Amino acid sequence: MEQLRIRFLLNGEEVEAGVAPVENLVQALRRCFHLYGGRESCGQGICGTCTVIVNGRAVSGCLYLAVLAEGTEVVTVEGLSAGGRLHPVQEAFISCSAFQCGFCTPGMILMSTQLLEENPDPTDQQIRHYLSGNLCRCGAYPEILQAVKTAAQALASQK
Amino acid sequence: MSILGRSARRANPPEGVPLDYIEPATLGVAVELLASDEAARPLGGGTALMLLMRYGFLRPSRLVGLRRLASDLGGISVNDRHELRLGALTTLRDLELSRQVARSAPVLVEALHIVGNVRVRNAATLGGHLAHGDPHQDLPPILLAMGARAHAVGPRGSRWIPLDQLNLGYYQTALEPAELLTELALPVQPEGTQGSYTKFTAVSAEDWPALGVAVFFRRDQDRLAGVRLALSAAMDRPQRLAGVEAMLDGERPSESLFQAAAETASSAVEPMADGGGSTAYKREMIRVHVRRALEKTMRAPALRSG
Structure with missing residues (x-):
């Protein structure tokens, strides 16, 4: 199959990849860069396990053509930690035990960082609504809600 | 096509x-x-x-x-007829977060909060939402009731398509092959307009609607005026219900009037059976939700001009 060359910024680094025209972004990130944090599950943009940040906005990597990443800035869960330190949202997910199997966790964490960037002090209802496109089949929702609130406090105290 | x-x-x-x-x-x-x-x-x-x-x-x-093409086909502005001009490549999320849209079309913003999820709205465009022709989309009934028109450019030139002529059937639009939507014009709603959109999902809260109801009217003294009512999702395409609008226009709102309008609405369309329910079920849901939508619109805030 013909390959299209794309160049983009991936977790802060300039990268180049050859992708098939039909390939989606999460497939390309896994195949070309061995980034396994984003994973395809429902394949319909409903479950949120394939969440990737493109130009500062979360998209469903399974519904996003890899070629559309050309010229963009892409962040995956692997790019959240800085200088060997986890992001406050990641820390909060650990301290609140906001997962069991962990399959939905990268998507939950990326969406939570987006929420807190847009709305640093969300209500329970706003958190539930924002994360309604992320499914956790272990049912860790109460802990996830707690983790987002804990992360919000941590981020606020950093300022 | x-x-x-x-x-x-x-x-x-x-x-x-x-x-x-x-x-x-x-x-x-x-x-x-x-x-x-x-x-x-x-x-x-x-x-x-x-x-x-x-x-x-x-x-x-x-x-x-x-x-x-986003620099030409994107963006939100006001055109020389004071209509809201929404570029076809504007993402649903940009519409949802726009102050301009919130001011002149609050019902649209309310509906946008429950289209898909944040990630889908970050990627999906208004033009795609309309050109897709899926009868379950949330915005078409609202845009239809608001009297919107879409601009299209194709090999044979450009034209405006009133929204009530855009959807021809199940995944079918009036767009010709190679014709692209470029923008949408949303007319100024009269001062005092009250509106609502009801999304009824039969399976789960975040599902596609089994029925969408968009209602707009204003009140002239104690009577309804400028009534516009559109249904979607239950049929093969979104539709305005002129007969129901006519029976409400100029009347005093009452429980019995809304009940009668809902009865008429449920027999005025031909619901399509699908995963959201059978034809009979959808007819019943139209009867219930048109009445509730009218009551909800009575409680909706009135639009202020300027």
Whole structure:
């Protein structure tokens, strides 16, 4: 199959990849860069396990053509930690035990960082609504809600 | 044309033929590319096309990516008729977060909060939402009731399409092959307009609607005026219900009037059975939800001008 060359910024680094025209972004990130944090599950943009940040906005990597990443800035869960330190949202997910199997966790964490960037002090209802496109089949929702609130406090105290 | 229609099937390349992707820099070239190959398809955010391709409903020879046209086909502004001009490549999320849209079309913003999820709204475009022709989309009934019109550019020139002429049937629109939506014009709603959108989902809260009800009216003394009511999702395309509007216009709102309007609405359309319910079930849901939508609109805040 013909390959299209794309160049983009991936977790802060300039990268180049050859992708098939039909390939989606999460497939390309896994195949070309061995980034396994984003994973395809429902394949319909409903479950949120394939969440990737493109130009500062979360998209469903399974519904996003890899070629559309050309010229963009892409962040995956692997790019959240800085200088060997986890992001406050990641820390909060650990301290609140906001997962069991962990399959939905990268998507939950990326969406939570987006929420807190847009709305640093969300209500329970706003958190539930924002994360309604992320499914956790272990049912860790109460802990996830707690983790987002804990992360919000941590981020606020950093300022 | 229809995404799932005749020409698309006939022109499908055999399985295994690679798809090609191209990003034209001008609208003219985009139209030319689409006109020269009937199995080519335009791609906005891709959220709907990716699903159609994944499930094998669509196997285009080539995707024509439109994102380089965003400077011309994006954006939210006010045109010289004081209408809200919404560029076709505006993402649903940009519409949802726009103060201008919130001011003149609060019902649209309320509905946008419950279209798909944040990620889908970050990618999906207004033009794609309309050109897709899926009867379950949330915005068409609202735009229809608001009297919106869409601008399209194709190989034979450009034209305005009133929204009540855009959807012809199930995944079928009035758009010709190679014709692209460029913008939507949303007329100024009269001062005092109250509106609502009701999304009824039969299976789960975040599901596609089994029925959508959009209602707008204002109150002239103690009577209803300028009533506009559109249904979607239950039928093969969104529809205005002129008969129901007429029986409400100029009348004093009352429980019995709303009940009668809901009864008329449920027999005025031909619901389509699908995963959201049978024809009989949807008829019953129209009866219930049109009445509730009218009551809800009575409680909705009145639009202020300026």
